[in-house]
Amino acid sequence: MSVQPLPSTETLPFVSGDNPILRVEHLSKEFGKRRRRGTSTTVKAVNDVSFDLARGETLGLVGESGCGKTTLSRMLLRLIEPTSGSVEVEGEQVTGLKGNxxxxxxQRAQVVFQDPYASLDPRQRISATVAEPLVNSGKSKAEKKEIVDGLLARMGLLPAHASRFPHQFSGGQRQRIGIARALSVTPDLLLLDEPVSALDVSIQAQVLTLLSDLREEFDLSYILISHDLSVVRHVSDRVMVMYLGRIVEMADKNSLFTAPRHPYTVSLLSAAPVPDPTIERTRQRIVLRGDPPNPANPPSGCAFHRRCFHATTMAAQLPGDQVTTLDDGSRVPTACTTTVPLLTPDSATHWSACHFPMTPEDNAAVGVTAAL
Ligand SMILES: Nc1ncnc2c1ncn2[C@@H]1O[C@H](COP(=O)(O)OP(=O)(O)OP(=O)(O)O)[C@@H](O)[C@H]1O
Ligand code: SF4
Ligand SMILES: [Mg+2]
Structure with missing residues (x-):
């Protein structure tokens, strides 16, 4: 078997045709960190990310803590400036917008945050919180009241709740209030950053179902950020997997969950709980080697190569001159240590960034099957 790194491709992973609601090209964000004695380091929190979002679509974004999910979403909303790359919403460049x-x-792109406790002002009544984004809308007091009352009712809250304060609500109710606030300006795009991770599991399902219903009703498109694959599976049409600032796999939901190609995605699937107790008790789990890398000093080539179980399997099948021994003694294909794998299409809707994408047989060998 001979291995050449995959050729670079100019094709970006766009799937939604000529009229996407959102198109992101080569988006990157670097943060500089000062250290003692005047030295500084740079963290590439988001590294050359491209994707698009169709109208009415929910695109899930998963990855472990620190991989860049929030930084990416903050750039999409222009809450922070990208270091490079572009964001277009309905064909309009967001990166250059100013003033009005x-x-x-x-108004068109709103966000719902992870923590419903921290994101609501404890001194503000709910009516004022929900109406907050309408401050420069030119609407009269009566119009604002009508919008707030309508949204609270839609969220399953009572008219009397409008005059209460956040501490008088449960976590699930507070998250509904956060969603009502985001919807007050009738946005097209909603960014949901870990919208249910602070809630009990039973409440999570209710809020996710509500979000699914609202998408249809209000004609919304969603980007749903979560570290939890089961949350993403519940509501997404497509899923992107992020590792150390890069998108490593992007696919329609069924394809990603039944035939994952990137070893990191496979490891996430292997770690996710399975509803069937028999399968859950007996299945193998992939344990990744080592710790997540330091984002200020990422490994060369594929950033996953020091933890990748599949790289060691592939190395065993390659001639010695195509294999590198790492300092922990593990052997991996040299291509994995020298060349960054680019996001490459396996089909029209399935892209992965791996020199040796995993096959269904590879998945079965590590205990990840379509049954999960
Ligand atoms: N303002 C900042 N200044 C410096 N570094 C930052 C800043 N914001 C984020 N980072 C770094 O960028 C990387 C990505 O952080 P980010 O918050 O986007 O990750 P995340 O995927 O949202 O993580 P989590 O799941 O924990 O919310 C991390 O290494 C983080 O330390
Ligand atoms: S390129 Fe190599 S190290 Fe990276 S995910 Fe693929 S097999 Fe693993
Ligand atoms: Mg985050």
Missing amino acids: DLRRFR
Whole structure:
């Protein structure tokens, strides 16, 4: 078997045709960190990310803590400036917007945060919280009240709740209030950053179902960020998997969950709980070697190569001159240590960034099957 790194491709992973709601090209964000004695380091929190979002679509974004999910979403909303790359919403460049144009854009793209406790002002009544994004809308007091009352009712809250304060609600209710606030300006795009991770499992399902219903009703498109694959599976049409600032796999939901190609995705699937107790008790789990890498000093080539179980399997099948021994004694294909794998299409809707994408047989050999 001879291995050449895959050729670079100019094809970006766009799937939604000529009229996407969102198109992101080569987006990157670097943070500089000062250290003692005047030295500084740079963290590439988001590294050359491209994707698009169709109208009415929910795109899930998963990856472990620190992989860049929130940084990416903050750039999409223009809450922080990208270091390079572009974001277009309905064909309009968001990166160049200023003044009124930026304000107008912010009405169309809203965010629901992870922590419903921290994101609501404890001193503000719910009516004022939900109406907050309408402050420069030119609407009268009566119009705002009508919008707030309508949204609270839609969220399953009572008219009397409008005059209460956040501490008088449960976590699930507070998250519904956060969603009502985001919807008050009738946005097209909603960014949901870990919207249910602070909630009990039973409440999580209710909020996710509500979000699914609202998408249809309000004609919304979602980006749903979560470290939890089962949450993403519940509501997404497509899923992107992020590792150390890069998208390593992107696919329609069924394809990603039944035939994952990137070893990191496979490891996430292997770690996710399975509803069937018999399968859950007996199945193998992949344990990744080592710790997540330091983002300020990422490994060369494929950033996953020091933890990748599949790389060691592949190395065993390659001639010695195509294999490198790492300092922990493990052997991996040299291509994995020298060349960054680019996101490459396996089909029209399935892309992965691995020199040796996993096959269904590879998945079965490590205990990840379509049954999961
Ligand atoms: N303002 C900042 N200054 C410096 N570094 C930052 C800043 N914001 C994020 N980072 C770094 O960028 C990387 C990505 O962080 P980010 O918050 O986007 O990750 P995340 O995937 O949202 O993580 P989590 O799941 O924990 O929310 C991390 O290494 C983080 O330390
Ligand atoms: S390129 Fe190599 S190290 Fe990276 S995920 Fe694929 S097999 Fe693993
Ligand atoms: Mg985050």
